[in-house]
Amino acid sequence: MRQDKTVEFSPSLLQALHTARHIAVLTGAGISAESGVPTFQGGFWGQYSPEELATPEGFQKQPKLVWDWYGMRRNQLKDVQPNPGHAALAAMQQRVPKFTLITQNIDGLHQKAGNHGVIELHGSIHRVKCFQEGTLVEHWDDSREQPPRCAHCGAFLRPDVVWFGEMLPQDAIEAAQIAADDCDVFFSIGTATHVYPAAALPFDALHNGATVIEINPDITPLSTRATHSLRGSSGQILPQLVKAVWD
Numbered sequence: 673m674r675q676d677k678t679v680e681f682s683p684s685l686l687q688a689l690h691t692a693r694h695i696a697v698l699t700g701a702g703i704s705a706e707s708g709v710p711t712f713q714g715g716f717w718g719q720y721s722p723e724e725l726a727t728p729e730g731f732q733k734q735p736k737l738v739w740d741w742y743g744m745r746r747n748q749l750k751d752v753q754p755n756p757g758h759a760a761l762a763a764m765q766q767r768v769p770k771f772t773l774i775t776q777n778i779d780g781l782h783q784k785a786g787n788h789g790v791i792e793l794h795g796s797i798h799r800v801k802c803f804q805e806g807t808l809v810e811h812w813d814d815s816r817e818q819p820p821r822c823a824h825c826g827a828f829l830r831p832d833v834v835w836f837g838e839m840l841p842q843d844a845i846e847a848a849q850i851a852a853d854d855c856d857v858f859f860s861i862g863t864a865t866h867v868y869p870a871a872a873l874p875f876d877a878l879h880n881g882a883t884v885i886e887i888n889p890d891i892t893p894l895s896t897r898a899t900h901s902l903r904g905s906s907g908q909i910l911p912q913l914v915k916a917v918w919d
């Protein structure tokens with residue numbers, strides 16, 4: 673049985689959460705690390721490069737490789753459970769007047785943990801769309817050709833995830849920006865804070881006068897600017913924080 677070390681939270685941090693009208697949260701791959709999902713820094717791509725697997729050019733060059741790789745990742749996720757960090761955010765959403773969860777992750781684990789209205793900046797591995805028209809496809813048959821083709825236009829189907837060089841879903845980034853500008857508290861959890869425009873959100877929240885709380889075992893470009901920079905894993909810190917504030 674893992675014994676989590678007890679984390680001490682400053683009174684000002686607890687007070688900010690107690691009185692928050694609107695809490696916004698940005699998560700990255702780090703929050704899923706304790707569920708066994710490799711982070712991007714920790715080998716997410718396996719023996720391939722992001723250029724081969726996560727660009728439109730890579731897909732056009734090797735459509736079957738990319739389709740199969742995301743299919744393998746999607747199947748792996750069927751057996752992956754949310755960890756206590758995900759569960760704590762689901763509990764937090766029930767306890768604050770307004771809560772916005774923004775994620776860079778494509779694994780769907782926040783929804784599996786019970787959060788709703790999740791803003792998926794980089795899409796979802798569980799959704800598939802037509803490469804040409806961008807229309808979402810509910811069901812597909814990849815027992816014959818892989819990738820399967822769009823029934824409407826014949827182009828290949830692809831995962832509904834944002835690849836490098838692609839624009840983020842406009843509605844998602846706009847909703848995230850509104851939350852960063854409106855919130856009283858902004859959490860940045862499990863992200864290296866390197867990939868924009870997501871990485872700008874905690875700085876925008878700082879600019880709007882929000883209390884910014886970072887949770888990460890490592891230092892990031894946000895660490896020296898955050899109001900509170902909690903050095904540790906989200907699966908350990910978040911459950912204790914929710915208990916300290918709302919139980």
Ligand code: OAD
Pocket residue numbers: 699700701702703705706711712713714726776777794834835836861862863864865866867887888889890892904905906907
């Ligand atoms: P990264 O893999 O770049 O960074 C993961 C962060 O999580 C690092 O800062 C780790 O220190 C931290 N971390 C690791 N274990 C943790 C734990 N148990 N608790 C809390 N934090 C932990 O992943 P992201 O920052 O999410 O984009 O990457 C952002 C984007 O870059 C991804 O969405 C992806 C990638 O390229 C696209 O695919 C478009």
